[in-house]
Amino acid sequence: MKTSYMNLNKILDLRKWQDLQDSLSLVTKLAILTVDYKGVPITRHSQVRPFCHKMRNDSEMARFCEKCDSRGGLEAVRSDAPYIYRCHWNIIDIAIPIIIDGKYVGAIMAGEVRLPEEENQYFLEQMLSAPMKEHGQAYTKEEIQHLYDSIPTLSYSELEASAQMLYNLCHYIVEEAMNKNLILEVYEKMLPLKEEPIPSDFSEGYSLDNIQQIKRDLANTVTNAYVKTSSSERHMCKNLILQPAFDYIFHNKGEKVSQREMAEICHISTGYFSRLFVKETGMNFSTYISIQKIEWSKQLLEKTDLSIAQISDELGFNEPGYYIKTFKKYENVTPNLYRKYFQEML
Structure with missing residues (x-):
């Protein structure tokens, strides 16, 4: 996939997206903003609350806002689902991840609401704690408190419903553009x-279906060319129910596969698949996939001149940083050091 396609402004028509975002904000009663993977806005803020508007116009407080946006987006990526959390001001926000070819490129940030007093908000993670500061003559503490109190409230069930709707709509639009x-x-x-x-x-x-097949074929071209799996290395299941999943995993090394998808391939429930998988391998699904991908990446490090970012992309990691962290977890060295040691041994 071309690198330019990994930029949201190359995927989306931002003018049309802005119009849609404004309409969605009115319907859901949520303030909405689209950000890149660093948490930096790429659209105007739809229905921004006066309180949040003042905070984001304060250069010091804006840093905390952007950090919350960035961290909320990363948490949403880890679960590949909307993530509801508290910002540094205890305001409720939602991060809806935008993932392209398994890579996190941005997020829709929605929210700027409070939960009703009768609902406990402290079960939600607070991203950051921002220190109070004096704002000089620009606005008083009383004015800030008044603006904070004017932030609207939505029930948690309403937030969940809106978050899922935004996630489904975003996924569809980005997929069609891709x-x-x-x-x-x-x-x-x-x-x-x-x-x-x-x-x-x-x-x-x-x-x-044609397009999806092309995408799968392109994603696996490099890995299938350089990463060889012998019959002895391929996992042959004791429980034949799981064999279709293992065959798919080894044949599609460049894909980001989920436990749910593999359960569907085996025509069993996700819970049953999980229990059988642990019994078969002695580890959970995500750990097994990580170990296999690290083994495959070692072959790419040894046999190719691909950069760390390219190898990360070829094997379906969310981002190079996550690939490096995972590699070091299992090999005790970074990918660059592993390649260096291997080349010195030749």
């Missing part, structure tokens, strides 16, 4: 060296 970009990219690679215009109707006639 499908179109993928078709154009594949077509460009097929063109002769001389430039030729791309027909405006090129993407017509391609079904979603």
Whole structure:
């Protein structure tokens, strides 16, 4: 996938997205902002609360706002689901992750509401604790308290329903945009060296299944070329119910596979799959996948000149930093040091 496609402004028409975001804000009664993976806004703030507007216009307090946005987005990525939390002012926010080809590129941040007094909010994680500060003559503590008290309230069940709706809508829109970009990219690679215009109707006639298959094939091209799995290394299940899952995992090394998807392949429930998997391997699903991907990445480090970021992307890690952390956890060295040691031994 082209690097430019990993930028949200290359995926989304931000003008149209802004209009949609404004409408969603009115319907859900949530303030909404779209940020990149660093927590930096890429859209205008829809229905921003006066309290939050003042905080984000304060250069010192804005840093805390952006850090909360960034950390909330990362927590949402870990669960691949909307994440509801408290910001540094104990205001309730929601992070809806935007993940492209397994890589976190940004998030929709919604919320700026409070829970009703009768609902306990302290079961929600607070991202940061911001120190109180004197704001000079710009606004008094009484004015700040008044603005804080004016923040609207929504029940937790209303927040959950809105979060899931935003997640489903975002996932659909980004997926459709990526499908179109993928078709154009594949077509460009097929063109002769001389430039030729791309027909405006090129993407017509391609079904979603066709596109998804192309994406899977491209994701596995490099790993299948360099990472070899012998019959002795491939896991042969004692419980044959699980064999389709293991076959899929080893054949699609570059994909980010979930336990739910593998359970569906085996035609059993996720809970039953989890119990059988632990009995079969002696470890949970996520640990097993991490260990296998690290083993495959070692072959890429040894046999290719791919960068750490490229290897991370090829094997479906969320980001290079997470790949490096996982590699060090199991190998006690970073990928760069592993490659260096291997080359020195040749």
